[in-house]
Amino acid sequence: xxxxxxxxxxxxxxxxxxxxxxITRWIGDNGLRAGDRLxxxxxLATRLGVSRATLSQALxxxxxxxxxVVRHGDGTVVTEAxxxxxxxxxxxxxxxxxxxxxxxxxxxxxxxxxALAARRRSDEDLARIDAALAFMAAxxxxxxxxxxxxxxxxxxxxxxxxxxxxARLMAEISDLIRETRIESLGQPGRxxxxxxxxxxxxxxxxxxxxxxxxxAMHEHVEMVSDVAVLRPEAESA
Amino acid sequence: xxxxxxxxxxxxxxxxxxxxxxITRWIGDNGLRAGDRLxxxxxLATRLGVSRATLSQALxxxxxxxxxVVRHGDGTVVTEAxxxxxxxxxxxxxxxxxxxxxxxxxxxxxxxxxALAARRRSDEDLARIDAALAFMAAxxxxxxxxxxxxxxxxxxxxxxxxxxxxARLMAEISDLIRETRIESLGQPGRxxxxxxxxxxxxxxxxxxxxxxxxxAMHEHVEMVSDVAVLRPEAESA
DNA sequence: CCCGGCTCAGTGGCCTAGCCAATAGGTCAC
DNA sequence: GTGACCTATTGGCTAGGCCACTGAGCCGGG
Numbered sequence: 223x224x225x226x227x228x229x230x231x232x233x234x235x236x237x238x239x240x241x242x243x244x245i246t247r248w249i250g251d252n253g254l255r256a257g258d259r260l261x262x263x264x265x266l267a268t269r270l271g272v273s274r275a276t277l278s279q280a281l282x283x284x285x286x287x288x289x290x291v292v293r294h295g296d297g298t299v300v301t302e303a304x305x306x307x308x309x310x311x312x313x314x315x316x317x318x319x320x321x322x323x324x325x326x327x328x329x330x331x332x333x334x335x336x337a338l339a340a341r342r343r344s345d346e347d348l349a350r351i352d353a354a355l356a357f358m359a360a361x362x363x364x365x366x367x368x369x370x371x372x373x374x375x376x377x378x379x380x381x382x383x384x385x386x387x388x389a390r391l392m393a394e395i396s397d398l399i400r401e402t403r404i405e406s407l408g409q410p411g412r413x414x415x416x417x418x419x420x421x422x423x424x425x426x427x428x429x430x431x432x433x434x435x436x437x438a439m440h441e442h443v444e445m446v447s448d449v450a451v452l453r454p455e456a457e458s459a
Numbered sequence: 460x461x462x463x464x465x466x467x468x469x470x471x472x473x474x475x476x477x478x479x480x481x482i483t484r485w486i487g488d489n490g491l492r493a494g495d496r497l498x499x500x501x502x503l504a505t506r507l508g509v510s511r512a513t514l515s516q517a518l519x520x521x522x523x524x525x526x527x528v529v530r531h532g533d534g535t536v537v538t539e540a541x542x543x544x545x546x547x548x549x550x551x552x553x554x555x556x557x558x559x560x561x562x563x564x565x566x567x568x569x570x571x572x573x574a575l576a577a578r579r580r581s582d583e584d585l586a587r588i589d590a591a592l593a594f595m596a597a598x599x600x601x602x603x604x605x606x607x608x609x610x611x612x613x614x615x616x617x618x619x620x621x622x623x624x625x626a627r628l629m630a631e632i633s634d635l636i637r638e639t640r641i642e643s644l645g646q647p648g649r650x651x652x653x654x655x656x657x658x659x660x661x662x663x664x665x666x667x668x669x670x671x672x673x674x675a676m677h678e679h680v681e682m683v684s685d686v687a688v689l690r691p692e693a694e695s696a
Numbered sequence: 697c698c699c700g701g702c703t704c705a706g707t708g709g710c711c712t713a714g715c716c717a718a719t720a721g722g723t724c725a726c
Numbered sequence: 727g728t729g730a731c732c733t734a735t736t737g738g739c740t741a742g743g744c745c746a747c748t749g750a751g752c753c754g755g756g
Contacts, residue, residue: 236529238519260584275512275515279519282516282519282523283473283519283520283523286519286520286523286524287523292473294471302590310551323623323624323625324624326571326575326622326623326625327571327624327625327628330567330568330570330571330572330625331567331568333567334563334564334566334567335567338563371575385563386566387561387564387635388560388563388567390629391564394628394631395624395628398624446655
């Protein structure tokens with residue numbers, strides 16, 4: 223067990239998080255739409271059995287992620303984004319049925335990132351990409367699946383693209399991507415094939431060839447997509 | 460002045476937002492790094508001249524966006540993402556300098572959406588696209604800039620792609636996109652050129668040709684990018 | 697009848713104060 | 727050296743209070 227594999231620090235769940243989640247679920251379950259009001263804070267806090275201050279924290283959290291707008295003197299109003307949020311939740315829950323969607327989103331973002339990396343990479347970026355390749359190779363050579371190396375490689379490419387906005391969108395769906403990654407690399411032979419794909423991407427980036435980089439990344443993401451095709455059969459067996 | 464151009468509702472700035480911003484700035488100005496601790500809440504609240512409850516709200520906000528982790532009994536710790544976040548904030552603030560970044564993000568997302576729309580569009584989707592085209596054409600014919608029609612067209616293409624995750628990411632950056640849209644369509648001749656671009660995209664989608672749709676969308680987004688090139692000169696004039 | 701001003705009730709905003717839970721560090725005993 | 731215990735510091739949450747904001751309704755004047 224290496225240091226990187228040590229169990230993560232125990233995560234305490236703060237009350238505001240639980241309350242925020244309850245509220246989001248309640249919005250979805252009750253078909254609330256944009257413009258609908260939540261119950262007054264005093265009522266809601268009593269009903270949820272928490273203090274008003276704690277409820278207010280939860281509403282801050284929900285406001286920050288765009289589910290509600292809190293209006294002084296008026297009430298707390300559901301936003302249009304709230305429905306979108308529910309859809310994302312469903313996307314995560316119905317993961318087995320939504321995998322192709324994650325793949326196509328990865329395709330959109332990561333082929334662009336690879337092309338930008340080919341144009342913008344610094345020596346430092348290339349060193350980081352090479353280090354990730356070496357790390358994954360060592361893991362795969364030792365019989366591992368290369369999950370962390372895969373992660374590092376893609377993060378290095380994203381960094382080399384020097385596009386904070388795209389990086390942010392990647393971060394937004396990072397949990398979903400992680401799942402496709404783990405499933406892909408769990409297939410026999412996939413780690414090594416994935417490593418080869420990374421190699422081709424890195425070559426194109428080093429060569430400063432955006433089109434080649436985008437093509438290599440597209441093929442790499444499609445390889446993950448092959449898993450999506452195989453998996454339904456494995457489940458019915 | 461149409462309904463869509465009415466001034467937005469006056470935005471009240473809550474204290475927690477100001478405090479959160481102050482803290483983020485302070486982290487940046489003082490070169491705090493991942494793992495560094497903020498001062499204790501009681502101290503920090505006194506120094507900032509707010510109550511601890513208000514500071515706690517600000518920290519909830521910062522925790523939700525990933526700038527800090529709040530540890531019970533230990534303190535509030537800066538995350539790795541904090542530095543990245545400062546860059547995003549700058550990206551938004553320095554909009555004039557960051558426009559190319561929005562463009563490249565649009566390019567990534569919207570060319571994929573156009574390709575998917577070509578594959579997946581229903582008759583209803585096509586009708587919606589056509590309606591948006593007609594709406595924008597009428598607006599432009601009447602001397603308008605076609606902002607709303609442009610918006611409707613892109614929304615219709617996004618809907619026709621039937622990819623909720625990509626649609627979500629589009630929604631995520633919708634404010635930034637709106638700004639590029641308004642600036643682009645404000646240039647003489649752009650509304651009509653944009654309308655022609657839309658026509659080509661719609662044709663490819665109707666024909667069910669993903670590559671042509673992606674190419675047409677790419678060219679359309681690049682046309683917006685031309686504005687980005689022109690604009691710095693307009694500012695120095 | 698319509699519009700503007702005022703009032704009231706309901707709502708959120710923020711504060712104060714208090715006490716408990718969690719954490720880290722230090723000390724002591726085995 | 728290790729484990730248990732204690733202490734100081736830190737955050738977590740509650741309760742209560744008062745003020746600011748908002749929307750709706752009412753009244754008076756034109």
